[in-house]
Amino acid sequence: MHAARFLTQSYQPGLVLLSIAVAILAGYAALDLVNRVHAAQRRYAWIWIAAGAVTLGSGIWSMHFIGMLALILPIHMSYAVWPTALSWLMAVAASAVALRLACRTQLDRGPWFAGSAFMALGIVSMHYTGMYAMEITPGIVYDPVWVALSVLVALVGSAAALGLSFALRGLSRRFLRVRKCIAAVFMGIAIAGMHYSGMAAAEFPAATHALTTVGVEKSWLALLISSLSVVLLSATLLAAALDRRLETQTAELVASLQEANEQLRHSSYHDALTNLANRKLLGERISHEIQRASRRGSGFALFYLDLDGFKQLNDHLGHQAGDEALERVANAMRETVRDNDTIARMGGDEFVVLTAEVEAAADIDMLANRLLTAIREAGETAPGLSASIGWARFPDHGQTAQALVTAADRAMYWAKTHGKNSYVGYRAEMACQARDEFHLRRELGKALETEAITVYYQPKYRTSDGTLSGAEALVRWHHPQLGLITPDRFIPLAERSGQIDQLERVILDNVCRQIRDWRASGLTAPRISVNLSAARVSDPQLPDMVQRHLDRHGIEPQALLLEITESVSIKGMQETIGTLERFARMGIDVALDDFGTGHSSLSYLEQLPIQQLKIDRSFIRDLGPAMPQQAAIVSSIVTLAHNLGLDVVAEGVETEEQLHYVVELGCDEMQGYLFSRAVPADRFERLLGGMRYGERGLNRSPDAAPAMPARAPEFG
Numbered sequence: 001m002h003a004a005r006f007l008t009q010s011y012q013p014g015l016v017l018l019s020i021a022v023a024i025l026a027g028y029a030a031l032d033l034v035n036r037v038h039a040a041q042r043r044y045a046w047i048w049i050a051a052g053a054v055t056l057g058s059g060i061w062s063m064h065f066i067g068m069l070a071l072i073l074p075i076h077m078s079y080a081v082w083p084t085a086l087s088w089l090m091a092v093a094a095s096a097v098a099l100r101l102a103c104r105t106q107l108d109r110g111p112w113f114a115g116s117a118f119m120a121l122g123i124v125s126m127h128y129t130g131m132y133a134m135e136i137t138p139g140i141v142y143d144p145v146w147v148a149l150s151v152l153v154a155l156v157g158s159a160a161a162l163g164l165s166f167a168l169r170g171l172s173r174r175f176l177r178v179r180k181c182i183a184a185v186f187m188g189i190a191i192a193g194m195h196y197s198g199m200a201a202a203e204f205p206a207a208t209h210a211l212t213t214v215g216v217e218k219s220w221l222a223l224l225i226s227s228l229s230v231v232l233l234s235a236t237l238l239a240a241a242l243d244r245r246l247e248t249q250t251a252e253l254v255a256s257l258q259e260a261n262e263q264l265r266h267s268s269y270h271d272a273l274t275n276l277a278n279r280k281l282l283g284e285r286i287s288h289e290i291q292r293a294s295r296r297g298s299g300f301a302l303f304y305l306d307l308d309g310f311k312q313l314n315d316h317l318g319h320q321a322g323d324e325a326l327e328r329v330a331n332a333m334r335e336t337v338r339d340n341d342t343i344a345r346m347g348g349d350e351f352v353v354l355t356a357e358v359e360a361a362a363d364i365d366m367l368a369n370r371l372l373t374a375i376r377e378a379g380e381t382a383p384g385l386s387a388s389i390g391w392a393r394f395p396d397h398g399q400t401a402q403a404l405v406t407a408a409d410r411a412m413y414w415a416k417t418h419g420k421n422s423y424v425g426y427r428a429e430m431a432c433q434a435r436d437e438f439h440l441r442r443e444l445g446k447a448l449e450t451e452a453i454t455v456y457y458q459p460k461y462r463t464s465d466g467t468l469s470g471a472e473a474l475v476r477w478h479h480p481q482l483g484l485i486t487p488d489r490f491i492p493l494a495e496r497s498g499q500i501d502q503l504e505r506v507i508l509d510n511v512c513r514q515i516r517d518w519r520a521s522g523l524t525a526p527r528i529s530v531n532l533s534a535a536r537v538s539d540p541q542l543p544d545m546v547q548r549h550l551d552r553h554g555i556e557p558q559a560l561l562l563e564i565t566e567s568v569s570i571k572g573m574q575e576t577i578g579t580l581e582r583f584a585r586m587g588i589d590v591a592l593d594d595f596g597t598g599h600s601s602l603s604y605l606e607q608l609p610i611q612q613l614k615i616d617r618s619f620i621r622d623l624g625p626a627m628p629q630q631a632a633i634v635s636s637i638v639t640l641a642h643n644l645g646l647d648v649v650a651e652g653v654e655t656e657e658q659l660h661y662v663v664e665l666g667c668d669e670m671q672g673y674l675f676s677r678a679v680p681a682d683r684f685e686r687l688l689g690g691m692r693y694g695e696r697g698l699n700r701s702p703d704a705a706p707a708m709p710a711r712a713p714e715f716g
């Protein structure tokens with residue numbers, strides 16, 4: 001009976017599948033667009049909404065239209081233009097609402113339900129308006145149950161689509177595409193489900209016939225519409241993909257910019273070579289630690305470290321070896337302290353360790369000891385590398401970052417000047433020493449620019465006939481307030497402050513000019529010995545510097561003799577040998593000073609290209625009948641040196657008895673207060689002229705040691 005009242009409906013399976021495919025594509029586009037809208041900047045979001053609404057609406061609409069075209073009825077069918085267009089508009093409006101909702105950062109229940117209801121209304125209206133566009137008579141009869149069901153499907157589908165779009169947004173990029181495809185299939189089925197349940201609600205009375213017979217063949221129309229919608233949807237997806245790519249590129253750019261910023265920030269707080277904290281970061285960390293300790297009423301310790309022997313290592317083995325040593329030391333320190341302690345490089349070979357909790361004296365000692373051991377071990381490939389460590393404790397030794405660092409620095413300096421390779425805690429008396437040194441450094445800087453640095457000369461005599469054999473140039477500093485300052489006080493200071501290069505240039509210039517002046521006034525200047533600082537001996541520039549001074553004053557190299565100390569020659573053996581060989585080629589003799597004060601001195605003697613050996617005055621001091629073994633030592637040194645073809649000079653001869661011994665033991669030359677102290681150049685002039693020791697009673701001059709009887713040694 002039913003069959004007789006209504007037309008039999010069937011569907012073209014190909015078009016049904018096509019409609020579902022378009023629905024799925026539209027679903028995918030919807031999810032993709034939601035992401036775009038959300039990701040886009042605010043001012044571009046509305047463009048995505050507008051373009052997306054047209055695309056999405058057209059997709060949904062074409063799905064419906066293709067679905068309707070899939071319907072096979074035994075009558076000719078055509079569609080009225082305006083209702084069809086209206087149905088398209090409704091689809092676009094529903095899509096716009098959906099996308100607008102998707103812009104929200106979160107979807108609360110209220111807007112979700114309201115949005116879903118509006119979307120469902122849009123889709124349902126689109127569908128039924130589309131049905132209304134069919135130009136048939138009498139009208140379609142709807143089954144209310146199916147209509148309700150179709151509305152329910154539209155509602156559930158819209159709610160699910162909106163919910164899905166939000167759910168997918170928070171997910172990671174992994175498997176996002178697959179998940180989106182699954183969601184799109186689900187949405188496509190929901191859109192198609194709404195349509196086909198809506199179609200199921202429609203019954204066409206048996207008397208139904210077309211209002212017009214004019215119209216386009218519907219299969220072609222379906223193909224055209226589906227192609228257009230596929231093209232539109234694909235174009236939108238492509239645009240979305242391009243936009244996403246652009247966004248990814250931008251994001252990558254932003255990320256690399258952030259990384260560069262991070263690196264910049266890191267490098268502004270870290271030392272490039274060792275990657276340790278720099279002064280700036282250390283300052284911040286100390287201030288932070290001070291605040292923390294003040295709150296808790298606790299304390300903490302700060303260690304200032306300066307490497308011993310680093311400058312020599314750097315000079316002898318080169319900067320690269322120096323850098324490697326610094327890196328090894330930095331790593332060794334890292335392994336010694338706790339992770340939450342801070343190690344900073346203050347520049348050069350100076351470091352600071354800020355401990356977070358070390359406070360008790362025993363713990364401080366233990367850590368200082370561990371640091372010393374670690375640094376010595378790290379310096380295994382660089383013999384002689386150790387550290388001088390000073391420590392200061394908050395709050396006792398300083399209450400600001402600056403005060404603490406200064407206190408620890410002073411303690412370090414104390415350790416350095418009292419033996420090195422050791423540690424010491426800050427004491428108030430250290431402040432004076434540091435202040436003095438700081439002051440003195442500045443004064444020395446000024447003195448180097450003026451005439452305040454002068455050279456004194458101490459004569460040397462031949463033991464064979466008492467004639468003047470030469471003189472040792474000994475530097476003096478005439479300080480306006482402090483008076484005459486001896487080199488023991490300011491040479492180590494100049495070595496530490498880096499002023500030694502300039503100081504030695506001044507001394508060499510002084511000596512060379514003096515020799516030239518003596519000669520110019522008709523005097524025969526003896527060979528003058530010039531001391532070379534320990535810090536400079538291995539400097540490859542040194543021979544050139546000496547040559548420049550000789551050239552400037554027109555002096556031949558034989559007029560000079562250079563003195564190096566034994567400890568220096570042993571430390572940087574290869575480099576020292578290189579420098580000495582260059583001096584030998586230039587025609588300048590070299591003397592090894594303070595001989596006997598080093599450790600393995602004898603074994604090295606053979607290798608050094610030197611011409612003279614100066615026995616340290618500590619050996620000469622004890623010469624006498626009370627200590628016969630001392631004479632035996634000096635005797636073997638003299639024999640050894642002579643076997644090596646070296647001249648021997650006895651330093652520090654103060655008494656007649658010592659004089660007697662040095663002559664007896666076979667020393668070639670002698671020098672000491674018995675003959676004369678170091679005297680200014682004008683006083684030394686009196687000795688020039690070839691006279692022998694004692695002939696003019698030189699030791700009666702105020703420069704000679706007091707109470708020293710004037711007596712010529714018994715030569716020969």
Ligand SMILES: Nc1nc2c(ncn2[C@@H]2O[C@@H]3COP(=O)(O)O[C@H]4[C@@H](O)[C@H](n5cnc6c(=O)[nH]c(N)nc65)O[C@@H]4COP(=O)(O)O[C@H]3[C@H]2O)c(=O)[nH]1
Nearest residue numbers: 473474475486487488507531532533652653654672673678
């Ligand atoms: N007790 C005693 N001392 C005597 C006697 N005869 C000489 N002296 C002192 O012993 C030092 C000898 O110089 P040195 O061993 O090279 O030791 C020198 C040398 O290492 C360094 N020095 C001095 N002048 C220069 C210089 O121009 N350049 C460099 N690099 N170092 C210098 O300073 C050190 C000390 O120099 P000075 O104070 O001038 O002290 C000089 C000299 O005045 C003596 O009979 N008894």
